[in-house]
Amino acid sequence: MSRLLLGVLAALLVVLVVASGSPAAPAATVPHRIVSLSPTATETLFAIGAGAQVVAVDDQSDYPKQAPHTSLSGYTPNVEAIAGYKPDLVVVYYDPSGLVKTLRGLGIRVLVQDAATTLDGAYAQMIALGRITGHLDSASRLVASMKARIKALVARGAPRARGLTVYHELGPDLYSATSSTFIGRVYSLFGLKNIADAADAGGTGYPKLSPEYLVSQSPDIVVLADIRCCAQTPRTVAARPGWSRVDAVRTGTVVMIDDSIASRWGPRIVNFVRAVAAALAHLRR
Amino acid sequence: MTPRLWLLAASLFLAVSLVVGSLVGPVHIGFVDALQSAVARVPFLHVSSPLSPTDEAILWDIRVPRVVVGALVGAMLATAGASYQGVFRNPLADPYLLGVAAGAGLGATLAVVYLRGVDFQNTLPPAAFVGGAAAVVAAYAIGRSAGAGPGGATLVLAGVTVAAFFTAVQTFVQQQHSDTIQEVYSWILGRLPSSGWRDVIILLPYAVVAITGILLHRRLLDVLSVGDEEAASLGVNVGHVRLAVVVCATVGTAAAVAVSGLIGFVGIIVPHAIRLVAGPSYRLLLPLSVLVGAGFLVLADVIARTALSPAELPIGVVTAFFGAPFFAIVLRTSRRMASS
Numbered sequence: 001m002s003r004l005l006l007g008v009l010a011a012l013l014v015v016l017v018v019a020s021g022s023p024a025a026p027a028a029t030v031p032h033r034i035v036s037l038s039p040t041a042t043e044t045l046f047a048i049g050a051g052a053q054v055v056a057v058d059d060q061s062d063y064p065k066q067a068p069h070t071s072l073s074g075y076t077p078n079v080e081a082i083a084g085y086k087p088d089l090v091v092v093y094y095d096p097s098g099l100v101k102t103l104r105g106l107g108i109r110v111l112v113q114d115a116a117t118t119l120d121g122a123y124a125q126m127i128a129l130g131r132i133t134g135h136l137d138s139a140s141r142l143v144a145s146m147k148a149r150i151k152a153l154v155a156r157g158a159p160r161a162r163g164l165t166v167y168h169e170l171g172p173d174l175y176s177a178t179s180s181t182f183i184g185r186v187y188s189l190f191g192l193k194n195i196a197d198a199a200d201a202g203g204t205g206y207p208k209l210s211p212e213y214l215v216s217q218s219p220d221i222v223v224l225a226d227i228r229c230c231a232q233t234p235r236t237v238a239a240r241p242g243w244s245r246v247d248a249v250r251t252g253t254v255v256m257i258d259d260s261i262a263s264r265w266g267p268r269i270v271n272f273v274r275a276v277a278a279a280l281a282h283l284r285r
Numbered sequence: 286m287t288p289r290l291w292l293l294a295a296s297l298f299l300a301v302s303l304v305v306g307s308l309v310g311p312v313h314i315g316f317v318d319a320l321q322s323a324v325a326r327v328p329f330l331h332v333s334s335p336l337s338p339t340d341e342a343i344l345w346d347i348r349v350p351r352v353v354v355g356a357l358v359g360a361m362l363a364t365a366g367a368s369y370q371g372v373f374r375n376p377l378a379d380p381y382l383l384g385v386a387a388g389a390g391l392g393a394t395l396a397v398v399y400l401r402g403v404d405f406q407n408t409l410p411p412a413a414f415v416g417g418a419a420a421v422v423a424a425y426a427i428g429r430s431a432g433a434g435p436g437g438a439t440l441v442l443a444g445v446t447v448a449a450f451f452t453a454v455q456t457f458v459q460q461q462h463s464d465t466i467q468e469v470y471s472w473i474l475g476r477l478p479s480s481g482w483r484d485v486i487i488l489l490p491y492a493v494v495a496i497t498g499i500l501l502h503r504r505l506l507d508v509l510s511v512g513d514e515e516a517a518s519l520g521v522n523v524g525h526v527r528l529a530v531v532v533c534a535t536v537g538t539a540a541a542v543a544v545s546g547l548i549g550f551v552g553i554i555v556p557h558a559i560r561l562v563a564g565p566s567y568r569l570l571l572p573l574s575v576l577v578g579a580g581f582l583v584l585a586d587v588i589a590r591t592a593l594s595p596a597e598l599p600i601g602v603v604t605a606f607f608g609a610p611f612f613a614i615v616l617r618t619s620r621r622m623a624s625s
Contacts, residue, residue: 170467173471174479175467200596201593202593207596208596208599209597210311210595210597211347212311213311215347216311216339216340218339229464229465229467230468231403240480241342241346241480241481241482242339242342242481245339
């Protein structure tokens with residue numbers, strides 16, 4: 001009796017294994033079970049109308065609200081948990097401990113879109129996502145509209161930016177971003193001088209500035225990209241020792257930008273460009 | 286050299302460090318101008334400062350308070366390290382031995398993770414202090430319940446156990462909230478804060494009480510160095526002395542860690558370097574540790590803020606980078622001297 005049961009179980013197991021091991025769908029088909037472990041890709045997928053094909057996004061993907069939020073981690077990914085969503089496409093921006101290889105070994109398509117360092121790189125990623133998800137047209141439209149809006153904002157802002165300096169804050173320990181970073185290039189678009197550039201001997205793009213140096217440079221614009229992580233506001237900044245003499249504090253040109261917008265390279269970068277343009281308009285009123 | 290000469294030399298070292306620390310930085314401020322600006326701060330003298338308001342703010346609101354915090358933290362860590370080495374008769378004991386660092390690390394992590402939306406520059410120091418103190422209390426309770434071992438060995442083992450546990454919890458919480466790693470990491474590497482005189486005011490009372498408490502026990506620590514039983518036969522309440530010194534060192538270290546993060550090696554290399562040149566007596570070693578520890582950390586911070594100027598290095602990197610090779614040399618030389 002028990003032998004029969006075992007036999008049946010074994011047979012069932014064989015059937016299951018054969019069924020799940022059936023040849024993978026040809027690579028050209030449009031994915032409809034997408035797992036995004038990249039907050040930037042999540043934003044793009046929803047912006048180009050591929051949101052309905054997304055079955056899970058990682059714990060850092062907090063935008064847009066209707067994305068299927070899960071506790072999947074992009075930093076310390078668990079392959080079993082990801083595979084549990086039976087994805088036909090996984091988008092990552094980072095490949096910790098051979099994740100990509102393992103997923104591909106399971107026959108899952110993986111798209112790696114690491115941090116863009118230029119706007120053109122970011123556009124290319126949006127187009128690539130459009131192509132792979134079958135939304136190439138709307139991706140192209142999105143990119144064209146972003147380019148047009150950024151161009152208009154820069155055209156208005158750049159004349160006002162002449163001779164002005166900017167400090168971009170990533171954390172209250174004065175970690176900053178230079179012009180060689182994605183976010184830093186936005187300031188370069190306007191022609192703003194980035195005070196972090198002189199401090200990046202190591203070439204990391206993200207130097208930790210000396211407080212003395214910062215106060216002595218007295219930047220015209222301070223952009224806080226640490227308002228969510230670290231609760232920084234124009235008020236906390238003005239209360240730092242020596243900062244009451246910084247030009248941006250005196251003119252009230254301390255800009256608050258959501259950390260997540262400033263650390264991604266997705267469609268909302270336009271909002272960031274608009275915030276910089278608004279600060280320039282405020283300064284040259 | 287007589288003890289008095291050693292103290293004089295160490296005081297001179299500290300004075301030079303303080304002057305260098307106040308004058309050297311990414312922003313150049315000349316010696317004469319700085320001196321004149323200092324004189325201008327003395328009331329009734331009617332001297333005006335030659336510095337611009339910005340340089341004035343850089344010197345007095347940013348640089349000088351940072352030098353003072355550096356001196357307090359350095360003095361605290363070196364003295365706590367020396368006294369731990371004394372009460373546990375363990376040359377490798379450092380101020381973090383009983384789990385202060387792990388506890389403070391957990392407290393800091395919890396503050397950064399669960400008090401989001403609050404400026405963590407305000408919440409991190411008290412949380413780190415409470416965590417550090419809680420770890421040592423836990424270690425002490427475990428060590429006591431297991432019974433006293435020779436030279437406090439049980440207490441040290443309890444400290445190692447508690448530290449491992451707290452570190453595990455900290456890593457777990459951090460893994461769950463990977464977006465906070467940057468802030469916690471930056472604190473773990475150690476940095477002298479830039480929040481001006483506020484940190485001096487926070488740290489000063491703890492440092493003064495703790496260092497005074499330790500210095501009052503310096504003779505008893507010499508007696509303790511001959512062994513628990515011998516010290517007891519000389520009428521010293523060994524458990525009592527150990528507890529008093531450990532409490533002082535822990536409270537002071539927790540306050541220092543809360544303000545400046547985990548700055549390694551100061552608590553080991555400073556006392557050992559002093560032992561090597563001035564002898565092992567705690568009567569001299571402890572006051573020298575106060576002076577030399579303060580001067581050492583002030584100079585280390587000068588390197589931290591000028592080596593990559595106008596970028597900064599975490600000071601913990603500087604102390605370990607210079608501390609580790611220095612410690613290796615001290616070790617070699619002292620072994621050779623002992624064997625010859």
